Amino acid sequence: xxxxxxxPFARAITYLRVSVTDRCDFRCVYCMSEHMQFLPKADLLxxxxxxxLCSAFVEMGVEKLRITGGEPLVRRGxxxxxxxxxxxxxxxxLKELTLTTNGSQLAKHAAELxxxxxxxxxxxxxxxxxxxxxxxxxxxxxxxxxxxxxxATAAGLTVKINVVALKGVNEDELFGLTRxxxxxxxxxxxxxxxxxxxxGEEDRLDQYWPLSDLRARLAERYTLTDLADxxxxxxxxxxxxxxxxRIGFITPLTHNFCESCNRVRLxxxxxxxxxxxxxxxxxxxxxxxxxxxxxxxRSAIRAAITRxxxxxxxxxxxxxxxGQMSRHMSHTGG
Ligand code: SAM
Ligand code: SF4
Numbered sequence: 001x002x003x004x005x006x007x008p009f010a011r012a013i014t015y016l017r018v019s020v021t022d023r024c025d026f027r028c029v030y031c032m033s034e035h036m037q038f039l040p041k042a043d044l045l046x047x048x049x050x051x052x053l054c055s056a057f058v059e060m061g062v063e064k065l066r067i068t069g070g071e072p073l074v075r076r077g078x079x080x081x082x083x084x085x086x087x088x089x090x091x092x093x094l095k096e097l098t099l100t101t102n103g104s105q106l107a108k109h110a111a112e113l114x115x116x117x118x119x120x121x122x123x124x125x126x127x128x129x130x131x132x133x134x135x136x137x138x139x140x141x142x143x144x145x146x147x148x149x150x151x152a153t154a155a156g157l158t159v160k161i162n163v164v165a166l167k168g169v170n171e172d173e174l175f176g177l178t179r180x181x182x183x184x185x186x187x188x189x190x191x192x193x194x195x196x197x198x199x200g201e202e203d204r205l206d207q208y209w210p211l212s213d214l215r216a217r218l219a220e221r222y223t224l225t226d227l228a229d230x231x232x233x234x235x236x237x238x239x240x241x242x243x244x245x246r247i248g249f250i251t252p253l254t255h256n257f258c259e260s261c262n263r264v265r266l267x268x269x270x271x272x273x274x275x276x277x278x279x280x281x282x283x284x285x286x287x288x289x290x291x292x293x294x295x296x297x298r299s300a301i302r303a304a305i306t307r308x309x310x311x312x313x314x315x316x317x318x319x320x321x322x323g324q325m326s327r328h329m330s331h332t333g334g
Contacts, residue, residue, distance in 0.1 A: 002298065004061035007274075007308035015064045015263040016057045020050060020078060022268055024071040026102050027138035028124075030164055030193050030207055034138060043269045047081045049288055053266065056297050058088045063095040070268070073105035082116040089117040100124065100162070104140060106148030110155040120158040122189075123149055127170050128180055136169065153184075160187040167209035174217055182243040189235055189248035190214055194276075211251045218247070234261075258311030264304075272304050277312020 005013040023038050024031075045053065054065060065085060072078060088094035099113070100122040113121070125145060127133050133142040152159050161181055163170065170177070181188040193207045215238075218224060223241035235248035258275075265273040270285030282304035287296040 002060050005302070005305045007305050009308070009310055011260070011262055011308070012061065013262060013264055013305055013308070014062055015066070016054065016062045017066045017068055017263060017265045018050065018054060019069050019266065019268045020067055020072050020081065021070040021075040023074055024069060024102070025074050025104050026071065026140040028102075028126075028140075029136055029138065030166065039269060045268060045270050045285065045288075047077050047084075049270070049285075050081055051084045052294070053270065053284060053288060053297070054085060055088065056294050056301060057266075058093050059294075060298065060301060063093075065094060065097050067097075067099040068101075071102050071104065072099050073101055073109055079109060079112050079116075082113060082118065086116040096120075098122070101148075102137070102140065103145035103148035103152075107144070107151040110148070110151040110157060113152075114155040114157055118157060120160065121152055122160045122162050123152070124162045124164070125149075125177075126163050126166060127173055128176060129173070132169070136166070149184075149186075158187070159184075160189060162189050162191055164191045164193060165209040165211055165214050166193065166207050169207075171209060171214075174214060175221060178218070178222075178240070178243075178245075178247070182240075182245045187246055187248070189250060191250040211249045215249060261308075261311070264308070272301070274304060274308035275312055278309050280307060280309065282307070 007013060021044070026032075027034055027036065054062075058065070065088075067078075067082070069075070075081075082097070085094070085097050089097055097116070097118055098120050099118065101124070103123040103125065106121070106123070110121075123145070126136050128142070130142040133140060133145075149159055149161075161177070163177055165171075178188060190211055192209075192211050215224070218240075222243070224238040225241065227237040227239055227246065229237045229246070235250050237246050237248050239246055261275075265276060266284070267273065267281075270283065270288060272282045272284050274280060274282070282300060284297060284300055284304070287300040290296060
């Protein structure tokens with residue numbers, strides 16, 4: 001174990017999110033354009049390189065690893081990677097290995113993920129209406145995702161549902177989704193749309209439904225109590241007295257959560273983003289490929305962490321999109 005990673009604002013970096021592919025079997029309207037240009041496969045880190053990089057972070061104090069994408073479960077051989085990472089759980093260096101998925105391939109992989117030590121999985125699901133689901137995801141089918149969620153539950157995984165709040169799209173399902181999650185025993189988190197990537201015909205401000213408004217509507221039916229819980233992520237939580245369930249809100253736009261940020265993001269090409277909402281990044285693929293020794297890689301990681309900024313600049317408050325990022329969420333890993 002080497003010295004822990006501490007950034008210039010005294011935040012310990014203990015959480016690494018890794019995008020293992022920019023590809024996906026869906027084309028969600030807020031995430032991708034219909035005709036996405038994907039990276040050439042040769043630019044991607046191999047599974048062995050991903051292993052070396054993640055292992056270096058674990059040696060430097062990262063305790064939580066979230067695998068994301070794109071859709072992580074469409075990357076060929078990805079279960080080999082999960083199996084490899086499980087050795088860090090076994091050694092005790094890693095406390096949590098988890099993933100964020102659209103659920104389409106979960107039915108196939110849930111049991112093996114559980115066997116690799118995964119305990120929780122975040123599944124993105126914005127609607128329970130099959131037609132609407134097809135419209136939002138363009139290529140997805142709702143029954144496949146519901147089967148995936150059922151398989152995950154059957155394998156003993158705790159499922160958290162992530163819902164992107166979309167104005168005029170799933171506003172009418174606020175209570176339906178809440179009720180369904182309560183009945184199925186899933187935690188639920190709402191996310192505000194972030195200005196990531198050019199979507200062609202889609203307009204950000206058209207999609208933006210502030211969670212302050214969503215929360216007020218929830219309070220019309222339920223009694224909300226603020227919770228002090230922090231799960232090492234940006235979500236704030238409330239408890240609904242009537243159902244007992246916990247609901248999270250990720251509000252990058254109405255609430256700035258940067259002060260407690262403990263995370264960095266690695267792309268599938270080996271770029272390290274020290275902040276989701278800033279363009280600065282460090283290339284880790286070059287030091288990784290330059291030497292079979294990890295020393296140059298470790299110094300590149302340390303140098304990158306010294307550049308971690310205080311926070312992001314997303315802001316819709318002037319009715320324009322400020323702080324827009326040119327890259328897509330699927331590139332940095334949501
Ligand atoms: N494909 C997986 C999935 O959908 O869960 C993992 C990657 S996806 C980029 C991760 C999360 O980012 C999803 O919950 C998705 O809804 C969310 N997301 C994508 N684009 C977003 C945006 N522009 N604003 C807010 N959330 C977004
Ligand atoms: Fe794919 Fe996830 Fe983006 Fe939807 S949100 S297009 S499932 S990466």
